[in-house]
Amino acid sequence: MTFDFDLFNLDAWNALLLQLQSLGVDFGLRLLGAAIILVVGRWLAKQLRRLIKRLMTPTTIDPNLIAFTSNLAEYGLTAFVILAALGQLGIQTTSLVAVLGAAGLAIGLALQGSLSNFAAGLLIVFFHPFRVGDWIEGGGESGFVEDIQLFTTVLRRLDNKTVIIPNNSLTGGNIINYSTKGILRVDLVVGVAYHEDIDRVKRAIAEALAQDERILSDPPPMIGVLELAESSVDFAVRPWTHTEHYWPVYFAAYENIKKKLDAAGITIPFPQRDVHLYPAPKAEAV
Structure with a gap:
């Protein structure tokens, strides 16, 4: 801004005072706007840090990592607020943003794998x-x-x-x-000989399952013919138990079923094949 100024001209002094007053009011308004942006922005940044801490504290994440994450979010928002305040004052922040963006891009490329794991960790923390x-x-x-x-x-x-x-x-x-519902179904397959009575086999298996108190009655076990295999009639046995008892029940169920079938005289076949022998054709006399 340029203007002619006469040192001994009263009107020139009045014009100068008006110009300075106008500039002062304009700068004052800009300064006030920048101050409001800084105050509100810093308040929002602190609230963001507290929110992240409140969300992450009930988890088992290390407290140092919680503090690091919450502080990182606060500092990131604060940097954005400072840039906004500088822009309000009329300071050109384009080049500064470009430099920060280039630095952020370089760091992001160098830490691409770590950042993806970091983002995945946040997803696990928030969505459980x-x-x-x-x-x-x-x-x-x-x-x-x-x-x-x-x-x-x-x-x-x-x-x-x-x-x-x-x-x-x-x-x-x-x-x-496997732990979401608290109970799991144990999938077993038991094969018996073809000549055995199906209803009798099902009763024996049910009695074997009833011996284990860890097997739930509600929902009840499911027992039924699964497949007519090559050497056996295979039964699907599906008892339910609490998650922490899954493997003990798995092994105990097979053991109890085997003992109960043996006691009832029910045959558990092993794979077998029928081999038919035919006499070789006699050679014709020459």
Whole structure:
């Protein structure tokens, strides 16, 4: 802004004062707007940090990771607020945003795998597809969840080996949670000889299952003919039990059924084939 100014001209001084007053009012309004943006923005950033802490605290995530995540969200929103306040003051922030964007892109590319695991960890924390103590199958592994971290999930396999799985491997595929409903169906197959009476076999199997108190009566076990196999009539045996009793019931059920069938004189056949021998044709006399 340019204007002619005469040092000894009263009108020039009045014009200068009017110009300064106009500039002062304009800058004051801009400064007031920037201050409001900073105050409100900082308040929102703090509320965001508290919200994230409140959502993540009931989980089993390490407190240090909770603090890191909440602070990261607060600082990110604060940086955005500062840029908005600078823009309100009339400061060009385009080049600054470009530099920050380029730096963020470089860091993102360098940490692509870690960031994807971080995002997957947040999804697990917020949507709870499983919790600590659940028996799950995912990422090519099966076991009990011992710890849920922002980048990895720790499983204890059934053979008591510890497996650390990247969170992205879990959320990127199917997750089977065996603990969600609290009960599981145990799928067994029992084969008996073809000459055995079907109803008698079903009663014997039902009596064997009734010996185990861990097997639930509601829902009741299902017993029925599954297949007419080559050497046996195969029965599908489907008892229900609580999740923590699945494997003990699985092994005990087979043992009890075998003992009950033996006591009832019911034959459990082994694979067999009938071989028919025919005499070789006699050679014709020459």
